[in-house]
Amino acid sequence: MIGLISATSAGATARDRLAAAWPDRTRVYEGPVGDAVRAAFAECEQLVCFLATGAVVRLIAPLLGDKRTDPGVVTVDEGGRYAVSLVGGHGGGANELAVEVGELLAAQPVVTTATDAVGVPGLDTLGFPLEGDVAGVTRALLDGEPVALEAELAWPLPPLKVSSHGAYVIRVTDRAVEPGEREVVLRPPSLVVGVGASKGAPVDEVLGLIESAVRDAGLSLKSLAELATVDAKSDEPGIVGAAERLGVPLVTYSAGELAAVEVPNPSDAPLAAVGTPSVAEAAALVGGGELLVPKRKSERADGQPAMATCAVVRRVARGRLAVVGLGPGARDLLTPRAKAELRRAAVLVGLDQYVDQIRDLLRPGTVVLESGLGAEEERARTAVAEARKGQAVALIGSGDAGVYAMASPALAEASDDIDVVGVPGVTAALAASAILGAPLGHDHVSISLSDLHTPWEVIERRVRAAAEADIVVTFYNPRSRGRDWQLPKALAILAGHREPTTPVGVVRNASRPDESSRLTTLAALDPAWVDMMTVVTVGNTATRDIAGRMVTPRGYRWQAARASEEGAK
Numbered sequence: 270m271i272g273l274i275s276a277t278s279a280g281a282t283a284r285d286r287l288a289a290a291w292p293d294r295t296r297v298y299e300g301p302v303g304d305a306v307r308a309a310f311a312e313c314e315q316l317v318c319f320l321a322t323g324a325v326v327r328l329i330a331p332l333l334g335d336k337r338t339d340p341g342v343v344t345v346d347e348g349g350r351y352a353v354s355l356v357g358g359h360g361g362g363a364n365e366l367a368v369e370v371g372e373l374l375a376a377q378p379v380v381t382t383a384t385d386a387v388g389v390p391g392l393d394t395l396g397f398p399l400e401g402d403v404a405g406v407t408r409a410l411l412d413g414e415p416v417a418l419e420a421e422l423a424w425p426l427p428p429l430k431v432s433s434h435g436a437y438v439i440r441v442t443d444r445a446v447e448p449g450e451r452e453v454v455l456r457p458p459s460l461v462v463g464v465g466a467s468k469g470a471p472v473d474e475v476l477g478l479i480e481s482a483v484r485d486a487g488l489s490l491k492s493l494a495e496l497a498t499v500d501a502k503s504d505e506p507g508i509v510g511a512a513e514r515l516g517v518p519l520v521t522y523s524a525g526e527l528a529a530v531e532v533p534n535p536s537d538a539p540l541a542a543v544g545t546p547s548v549a550e551a552a553a554l555v556g557g558g559e560l561l562v563p564k565r566k567s568e569r570a571d572g573q574p575a576m577a578t579c580a581v582v583r584r585v586a587r588g589r590l591a592v593v594g595l596g597p598g599a600r601d602l603l604t605p606r607a608k609a610e611l612r613r614a615a616v617l618v619g620l621d622q623y624v625d626q627i628r629d630l631l632r633p634g635t636v637v638l639e640s641g642l643g644a645e646e647e648r649a650r651t652a653v654a655e656a657r658k659g660q661a662v663a664l665i666g667s668g669d670a671g672v673y674a675m676a677s678p679a680l681a682e683a684s685d686d687i688d689v690v691g692v693p694g695v696t697a698a699l700a701a702s703a704i705l706g707a708p709l710g711h712d713h714v715s716i717s718l719s720d721l722h723t724p725w726e727v728i729e730r731r732v733r734a735a736a737e738a739d740i741v742v743t744f745y746n747p748r749s750r751g752r753d754w755q756l757p758k759a760l761a762i763l764a765g766h767r768e769p770t771t772p773v774g775v776v777r778n779a780s781r782p783d784e785s786s787r788l789t790t791l792a793a794l795d796p797a798w799v800d801m802m803t804v805v806t807v808g809n810t811a812t813r814d815i816a817g818r819m820v821t822p823r824g825y826r827w828q829a830a831r832a833s834e835e836g837a838k
Contacts, residue, residue, distance in 0.1 A: 271295045271366070272309025272316045272340075276302045280319030283349050283374055287317060290373055303328055315341045315357075315366055322346075322353055329356065336360050343367045345376060353379040359393045392439070395427065398456040398491040401448030402437075409437040409451075423659030424457040425589045428615045430634035443492035443583065445484065458494035460561075463553030463580045464508050465498065465539060470567075470576035472510030478567040478577050479511060486562050486581060494584070495520050497552035499527055501543045507577065520552075527551035534564045549580040558584035588656035588687045591663045592679055594670040594694020595623060599780035602695045603627070610692050614663035618652040619675075620644075623665050649678035656687040668696040673717055673745055698743040701776035701804045704786050706818030708774055708806045712740050713821075718755040719746035725755070732759045736766040741812065741821055744805040748796055756796045756805070763807055764791055774806040774819045775799060788819055 271294050275284040288295050296313065298305035302320065306328045309316050318325045322344045333339055333356070341361025344353045352374065354367040364380045371378035392403050409416050415435030420426075421442040431439060438452040448454040462479050483490050496512045496519050498505075503521045512519040524544035532554065535546035545551060550564050562581035569575060591610040596602040611617070611630050621639040631637070638651055652664035652675075666674030676691060683689055702709045714735050720728060735742045742763065747756045763771075769792035776786040777800070787798070791807065799805060812821045 270313045270315075272305075272313035273297045273319075274302060274305045274309060274316065275319035277319075277347065279347055279349075280345070283345060284317075284319050286374060287370065307332065310340060313340055315343070315362060317343045317345060317352075317366070317370060319345045319347075322355060325355060341366055343370055345370065345374065349374050349376055351379050352376045354381070359391050392453055392455075395455065397458070399453055400456075401453040402451055403453055405451055406437045406439060406453045409435075422457055422459055422583075422586055423588075424459070424586045425659055425661035426615055427613050427661060428632045428634035428636075443488055445487050445489045456489055456491040457586070458492060459583050459586065460488060460492045461495055461497055461553050461556065461558065461582045461584050462493060463497045463549040463551065463582070464502075464511070465548035465552075465578040466502060466505050466507050467576040468505070470505065470507035472507045472514070474567050474569065475507040475511040475577045475579075476514055478565065478579050479515070482562045482565050482579050482581055488561065488581065490515065493517050497522065497555065499524055499539075499543050499545060499548050499552065502548070522552060522555055526555060530554050532564075533560070549578040553580045553582040556584055558582040585686075586659045588659045589661045589690065590652055590656040590679065590683065590687055591661075591690045591692055592670045592676045593663050593665045593692040594672075594674065594696075595626060595665055595667055596695040597668060597697050597700035597780040598626065598778065599700075602700065602780055604692070604694065607692050607694060610663050610690070611665075614661050616652075616655045616660045616662045617665065618648050618655065618662060619665035620648070623667055627665070645675065646678050649675060649682050652679055653682040653687065656683075667694075668700075669694040672696050672698075672715070695780075697745065697779055697804050698806070700779035701743070701774065701786070701806060704776050704779055704784070705774035705788065705806060706815070706820050708741055708772070708808055708812060708819040708821050709743075710821040710823050711809070711811070712738075713743065714740050715743045715745060716759075717745040718748070718759060719752065720755065728755070729758070729762065732762045736763045739766070739809045739811075741809050742807045744807070746801060747803060747805050748799045749801045753796070756799060760791065760794065760796075760807070767791060767807075767810060771810070772808040772812050772814045772819045774808075775803060776806075777803040779804065788814060788817065 273284045273287055273295050275281045288297055298309045310329060310332045325344045329342060337360050339357050339361060341357030341363030342355045343363050343366050344355050352367045352370040354363040356363060358364040367378040367380055392399055392407055406416060410430060416431050416437045416439060417433060417435035418431035419438055419440045424441055436451060440452060441455045441457060443456060443459045466475055493515060495517050498508055498521055500521045500523050502508055509519060527545040527547060530551040532547040532550040534550060539548045540546045554560060560582050564578050564580050566575035567577040593607050593610050608630060611627055612632050616636045617631060618638045621641055624637060624639045640648055652662050656662045664675050664679055668674060670676045698715050716731055718728060769790060771791040773789050773791055773794050775798055778784050808821055
C-alpha cells in the first residue's frame with residue numbers, strides 16, 4: 270500500500286489525482302502532517318509526500334531503521350514539477366515509484382542512486398537473494414574496476430560490466446558457500462523440492478525434512494524456487510504451511526503427470542494412495558533437471574513411521590528471449606515495456622540501423638550482435654542460440670516484431686527449452702493510419718509486395734481477394750529499385766473493383782524526422798513517389814476524403830442516416 274500525505278490544497282489536488290488513478294494501491298492520510306507521516310511509515314510499503322523535501326527529511330529521520338525494510342519515500346514539490354526518490358530507492362522501490370508518479374503527474378522523476386544515474390543495474394535490484402560485500406562490489410562496477418563473474422549456474426542476468434578476472438567477484442551459485450572478501454554471492458532460484466506427506470503430517474516435520482535435505486546436500490535454502498507435490502495434497506496443512514514459512518509457491522501436478530515421470534525410487538505406497546508410484550521425486554523432476562537429493566524420509570523423535578518425504582532437484586537454467594518491436598521510429602512511440610526489455614537484456618541482436626536507433630538506451634556491458642540487411646534468419650538463429658546459453662536476450666525489429674519482422678523466424682528456431690516474451694510495437698500501418706486520418710476504421714488487410722520470400726502468384730491472389738472483398742489494403746515493401754512493377758500491378762487489380770477517385774494515402778518514414786505524407790486517389794497515384802520506406806494505404810468503396818483526411822466509416826447506422834440526409838439534399 271502507498272500512503273499519500275499532503276499539507277496544502279495544491280498538494281491535495283495532486284494527491285487526489287494519484288488516489289483516483291491508483292484506488293487499490295493507495296491510502297490517503299489526513300490530519301496533522303507529522304501524525305500522518307508516522308502512521309503511513311508504520312503501515313505502508315511506500316509513501317508519497319506532497320511536501321518540501323527538507324520537511325520530509327526531518328519527519329522521517331527518527332523513523333528510519335533498516336534500508337532493507339524501511340518503506341520507500343517519494344516527495345513531490347508544491348508545484349508538481351519534481352518527484353524525488355528520497356529513501357529506499359532500491360529496497361523500498363522508491364526509484365520506480367518516482368518514475369511512475371512522474372508519468373502520472375507530468376513531473377520530472379529525480380533519482381540520485383548512483384547505479385541508476387549511470388545505468389548500471391544495482392545488485393540489489395536483480396531479483397535474487399544476495400550476500401557479501403554489496404557496497405564494495407557495486408562501487409567497483411561504478412568505478413570501472415575489474416569485476417569477475419563466476420557463474421556456477423548459467424542463469425539469465427541483466428547486463429553487468431564484468432570480466433573473467435578481477436579483484437572483486439560476483440558469484441552465482443546455489444551452494445551454501447560464504448562470500449569471500451570483496452565478493453557478492455547471488456542466489457538464483459534453481460532448486461525445486463518435491464514433497465509427499467501422509468494426511469495430518471505436522472508442518473514442523475515437513476519443514477524440518479526439507480531444511481535438512483537441502484543443508485546436508487551443501488545447498489542454500491535461499492535458492493529454493495518452489496515446493497511441488499501431487500494435486501491430492503494441494504491443501505495438506507503440513508505442506509502448505511512449509512511453503513508459507515519458506516516463502517515459496519506450492520506447485521501441484523496431477524497423478525497422471527507424475528506417473529509419467531521416470532524416477533529412481535518408485536513405490537507402491539503412493540501408487541495406492543494417490544495414483545502415482547512417486548510423489549516427491551516425480552514432482553521435483555517433472556520440469557526436468559538434475560536430481561541432487563533422491564527421495565528422503567523424515568525422522569521422528571517418537572520412533573513412529575515417517576509422515577513426509579522429499580527430493581531436491583536443480584532445475585535447468587532457462588534462457589530468456591524477448592522479441593521486441595521498436596515501433597515506426599519515433600522515440601515517443603517506443604513503448605515503456607520495450608524500453609524495459611532493452612535495459613534488461615545482456616545480449617542484443619538486431620539489424621544495424623535499428624540498433625543505432627536505441628543504442629543509447631542500452632546499459633553498460635550489453636553485448637551487441639548486429640548485422641546488415643538480408644540476414645534475418647541468421648539473426649534469429651543467433652538470438653535463440655544465445656538464449657540457449659542461459660542469457661537474457663533481446664531480438665529487435667521495427668514496428669511490431671510479429672508483423673513482417675523477427676518474431677516468426679525466431680519462434681521457428683526456438684523450442685521449449687527457452688522462455689520467450691513478445692513485446693508488441695506500433696506498426697508502420699498504424700503510424701501511417703494515424704497520420705492520414707482513419708483509413709483503417711473498418712476491415713483492413715496488410716499485404717507485402719516483396720516476392721523475395723513469397724511467389725508473386727500468391728501475392729497477386731491475395732491482392733485480388735482483398736479487391737473482391739472490398740477491404741482496405743495497406744501495402745508494405747511496395748517498391749524498390751529492383752522491384753518496380755509489383756505496385757502498379759497490384760493497383761491495377763484494385764482498380765478493377767474500385768472507382769478511380771478512391772482515396773489512397775502514401776506515407777514515407779512515418780513518425781521519423783523526415784516524415785512525409787500525401788492523400789491522393791487511385792487514378793492519380795504515381796508509383797515514383799513510393800520506395801521501401803513507404804506504406805501505401807488504398808481505401809475501399811466507402812473510404813472518403815473528409816477535410817483532407819482519409820476516413821473509412823465504421824459502417825453502422827449513423828453512416829446510413831448520413832447517406833439518407835445527403836440523398837435528400
